[in-house]
Amino acid sequence: MTRQSTTAGVPLQIKGLSVAYQKKPVLRNVTLEVTEGELIGIIGPNGAGKSTLIKAALGLIPKLNGSVLVYGKPYNEQRQLIGYVPQRESVDWDFPTNALDVVMMGRYGRLGWFRRPGAKEKAIALECLAKVGMAEFADRQISQLSGGQQQRVFLARALAQDAKLYFMDEPFAGVDAATEKAIIMLLQELKGQGKTVIVVHHDLATVKEYFDSVMLLNIEVQAFGKTGDVFTRSNLQQTYGGRFAFLDRQEDEELTLLSGKGRG
Amino acid sequence: MTDFWILLTGGLVASCCAILGCFLVLRRMSMIGDAISHSVLPGIVIAFMMSGSRDSFVMLLGASVLGLITVFLIQLFQQSGVQADASIGVVFTALFAIGVVLVSLNLKHVDIDLDCVLYGEIAHVHWNTWELHGSDMGPKAVWMLGFTLLVIIAVIGLFYKQFKLCAFDPALAAAIGIPVALFHYLLMGLVSMATVSSFESVGAILVVGMLIIPASAAYLLTDRLGAMIFISVAIGLASTGLGYGVSVVLDASIAGCMVCAAAVLFILAFLLSPSHGLLARKLRRRSLRERTI
Numbered sequence: 306m307t308r309q310s311t312t313a314g315v316p317l318q319i320k321g322l323s324v325a326y327q328k329k330p331v332l333r334n335v336t337l338e339v340t341e342g343e344l345i346g347i348i349g350p351n352g353a354g355k356s357t358l359i360k361a362a363l364g365l366i367p368k369l370n371g372s373v374l375v376y377g378k379p380y381n382e383q384r385q386l387i388g389y390v391p392q393r394e395s396v397d398w399d400f401p402t403n404a405l406d407v408v409m410m411g412r413y414g415r416l417g418w419f420r421r422p423g424a425k426e427k428a429i430a431l432e433c434l435a436k437v438g439m440a441e442f443a444d445r446q447i448s449q450l451s452g453g454q455q456q457r458v459f460l461a462r463a464l465a466q467d468a469k470l471y472f473m474d475e476p477f478a479g480v481d482a483a484t485e486k487a488i489i490m491l492l493q494e495l496k497g498q499g500k501t502v503i504v505v506h507h508d509l510a511t512v513k514e515y516f517d518s519v520m521l522l523n524i525e526v527q528a529f530g531k532t533g534d535v536f537t538r539s540n541l542q543q544t545y546g547g548r549f550a551f552l553d554r555q556e557d558e559e560l561t562l563l564s565g566k567g568r569g
Numbered sequence: 570m571t572d573f574w575i576l577l578t579g580g581l582v583a584s585c586c587a588i589l590g591c592f593l594v595l596r597r598m599s600m601i602g603d604a605i606s607h608s609v610l611p612g613i614v615i616a617f618m619m620s621g622s623r624d625s626f627v628m629l630l631g632a633s634v635l636g637l638i639t640v641f642l643i644q645l646f647q648q649s650g651v652q653a654d655a656s657i658g659v660v661f662t663a664l665f666a667i668g669v670v671l672v673s674l675n676l677k678h679v680d681i682d683l684d685c686v687l688y689g690e691i692a693h694v695h696w697n698t699w700e701l702h703g704s705d706m707g708p709k710a711v712w713m714l715g716f717t718l719l720v721i722i723a724v725i726g727l728f729y730k731q732f733k734l735c736a737f738d739p740a741l742a743a744a745i746g747i748p749v750a751l752f753h754y755l756l757m758g759l760v761s762m763a764t765v766s767s768f769e770s771v772g773a774i775l776v777v778g779m780l781i782i783p784a785s786a787a788y789l790l791t792d793r794l795g796a797m798i799f800i801s802v803a804i805g806l807a808s809t810g811l812g813y814g815v816s817v818v819l820d821a822s823i824a825g826c827m828v829c830a831a832a833v834l835f836i837l838a839f840l841l842s843p844s845h846g847l848l849a850r851k852l853r854r855r856s857l858r859e860r861t862i
Contacts, residue, residue, distance in 0.1 A: 364744075365740055384744070384745055384746045387744065389741055389745075395738070395740055396737060396738045397595075397597075397737070400737045400794075401595075401788065401792050401794050401796075401797050402794055403793070410737070413730050413742075413745060413747070416730065418728075419727065421729070421730065466745070
């Protein structure tokens with residue numbers, strides 16, 4: 306109990322987390338402690354285990370060993386405090402439902418086993434859609450939305466969850482510039498409310514601009530700390546390995562260009 | 570009276586299957602429905618061998634258990650690296666074959682008719698009645714299907730939001746604490762129940778048609794899940810009526826005609842649906858082209 310009381314103010318504490326698919330390790334001995342009210346980026350090459358880290362933290366996939374504490378307690382006691390934005394491609398956008406309905410799904414966790422979503426849930430969902438600039442699309446069938454609009458609907462759903470700690474899996478992947486700007490403003494707003502947001506991110510060019518802290522991940526944690534201290538050339542090289550080496554001699558602008566291209 | 574019982578039986582089969590079919594189609598599990606409908610056979614036979622009676626509710630139980638075992642085995646193989654479609658193929662053919670062997674071994678003492686299991690005979694439904702305290706309560710199949718439909722409506726109605734979220738976004742469902750696996754097996758249990766209740770009347774093979782075809786047609790006609798379920802039921806009921814009418818005229822297999830009618834309705838929806846239909850899409854494209862020129 307003493308250990309819990311000291312971690313009660315820590316949004317997320319992971320100790321010695323390892324995950325394996327079949328026999329291959331995907332995450333090895335990940336340990337981190339997140340500071341409340343920060344925007345935290347997780348970056349690393351493809352197959353580095355970024356999404357796996359989020360899924361394991363949420364208990365969606367079994368872990369080999371290690372512990373995950375959300376505000377000092379196991380995540381299954383703290384689900385109300387957690388918001389989750391899965392990758393956009395993870396769901397079927399041809400599903401027969403509209404934008405408003407998807408956002409209302411964010412409230413299901415608070416409704417318990419038997420209560421049905423009603424007028425209150427609808428009002429909250431409309432409000433969240435308005436926050437992401439999608440109010441006019443509330444009745445639109447979701448397959449008729451653009452990729453950026455779909456991503457905004459997902460963010461609105463996370464807002465409807467009204468959580469304190471958010472996990473977002475590549476919210477910036479494949480969205481237009483307007484949506485990217487809308488998302489980052491939203492993240493800033495969440496941060497302003499003292500919420501903590503952990504974002505899997507691909508675009509190295511925007512890391513310094515967007516995130517307070519950053520985690521460089523490649524199976525193991527390569528570096529984790531304030532963006533200014535950790536997001537360095539040598540750490541990136543260590544994380545991305547040979548794939549990053551050829552960038553070494555080039556200037557920062559070119560680095561920006563190339564890393565932007567490498568997204569996907 | 571015969572017409573009435575046949576139409577009522579068919580309508581109940583269609584309703585049970587049409588509701589569950591929507592969730593199977595949306596979760597891309599149509600073939601799991603096929604697998605369950607076949608692999609319940611050994612469950613029926615084993616339940617019969619153990620109880621020694623053709624009591625429908627014992628068979629219902631046996632078949633439901635086998636249905637869940639089927640789903641469990643398919644998932645087990647998939648997770649251990651067998652291709653998804655291959656693992657479905659392996660599990661249901663193997664279990665069905667076991668059923669065929671068991672039936673053929675017991676055929677001497679038993680009145681389980683393999684033809685009847687495979688193709689069903691809805692025309693005989695009203696002969697097999699349920700007697701309570703000496704009074705005739707109507708066909709057993711109607712009672713069992715009615716019970717199954719009630720269970721389906723109760724479970725889906727009570728947990729509609731859970732089933733919907735599990736179908737659309739299982740990751741979020743799990744993250745907010747909905748027991749995804751429980752609802753998965755609950756759905757599969759209901760599919761097993763519907764299959765077994767229906768097999769006497771439409772047979773194990775055609776029940777798949779009643780599961781998948783109306784739901785697929787409804788999918789083309791609406792953009793809302795709630796509406797999809799009601800349209801699916803309506804299409805199922807319409808195919809029952811149409812199919813029965815045609816079968817009387819042609820003097821052909823009733824269950825066969827019902828599924829054919831469902832297929833015709835599906836094709837109509839495929840061609841003429843205002844939003845997703847072939848015709849509407851062609852027209853839209855043409856008007857778009859004319860506008861751009």
